[in-house]
Amino acid sequence: MADAESGEERRGAFRLQAVLDAFRGCVDEQGDVLLAEYLLGWKELVRFINGLGAVFSFISRDAATKINILQGLLDREEAHNYRTLQAMARLEVARTPAFSAAPGHVHSGCRDFLRLHRALLWLHLFLEKLRMSDESSERPSVLCAEAYGASLAQHHPWLVRRASALAFRTLPTRQVFLARLGAGPEKEVLAMLGETVPAIVKVYDISQCLYEHYQILSLP
Numbered sequence: 001m002a003d004a005e006s007g008e009e010r011r012g013a014f015r016l017q018a019v020l021d022a023f024r025g026c027v028d029e030q031g032d033v034l035l036a037e038y039l040l041g042w043k044e045l046v047r048f049i050n051g052l053g054a055v056f057s058f059i060s061r062d063a064a065t066k067i068n069i070l071q072g073l074l075d076r077e078e079a080h081n082y083r084t085l086q087a088m089a090r091l092e093v094a095r096t097p098a099f100s101a102a103p104g105h106v107h108s109g110c111r112d113f114l115r116l117h118r119a120l121l122w123l124h125l126f127l128e129k130l131r132m133s134d135e136s137s138e139r140p141s142v143l144c145a146e147a148y149g150a151s152l153a154q155h156h157p158w159l160v161r162r163a164s165a166l167a168f169r170t171l172p173t174r175q176v177f178l179a180r181l182g183a184g185p186e187k188e189v190l191a192m193l194g195e196t197v198p199a200i201v202k203v204y205d206i207s208q209c210l211y212e213h214y215q216i217l218s219l220p
């Protein structure tokens with residue numbers, strides 16, 4: 001298993017195209033979410049955040065932990081039960097009585113997936129703001145904070161919100177940020193973001209529907 005980055009660098013630079021390919025490729029013909037592809041998308045995002053400096057390491061470590069837990073289930077448990085999000089949820093809901101209200105930390109891929117799923121809403125909002133921005137827009141640090149405030153922040157305690165706010169302030173300018181996405185000139189980056197956002201929204205919407213169906217949107 002290739003561990004998600006947790007400080008040690010994987011070789012090669014971040015590529016927006018890899019994120020697009022992974023999120024596009026993670027919905028199968030049945031409309032189910034393929035976990036391996038989903039995790040590939042997140043591993044590439046962790047690679048990006050690892051390039052932002054030590055102030056982001058508490059975020060990348062947490063994301064890497066969740067990615068590695070899910071990758072572990074995929075690699076070690078009966079693989080067919082973890083091939084898709086749908087199969088994993090079916091299994092875990094059937095296995096644990098009163099799963100949605102189970103107290104404390106139940107051994108569950110669904111709860112760690114849920115954390116990444118909530119973060120995907122932040123990513124969608126942030127990338128959409130970035131895509132619509134121009135040189136006169138607010139800096140990425142502000143766009144990122146706005147997207148966070150409208151999504152993930154409501155799930156985080158004060159200390160995490162505070163640390164996140166401090167980290168966001170260190171984000172580079174729009175020009176540097178777009179260049180780091182590794183997709184060429186600005187026009188091309190924005191065009192690729194225009195493809196990436198709907199791919200992410202599609203995966204988000206499918207996952208959200210499934211979590212609503214099983215009523216597991218508040219898994220502790």
Ligand code: 1Q0
Pocket residue numbers: 016019045046048049058059060062063115116118119122127144148152155160164181196220
């Ligand atoms: C570009 C700047 C990146 C900013 C990332 C924003 C997300 C902030 C999240 C901060 C939370 C981190 C600390 C730990 C929180 C946990 O308490 C919480 C709950 O877990 P648990 O087990 O205690 O119940 N964990 C989470 O909410 C999961 C958070 C995962 C965040 C993953 C963010 C990964 C970022 C990727 C880089 C994005 C690059 C953007 C440009 C790429 C273009 C495609």
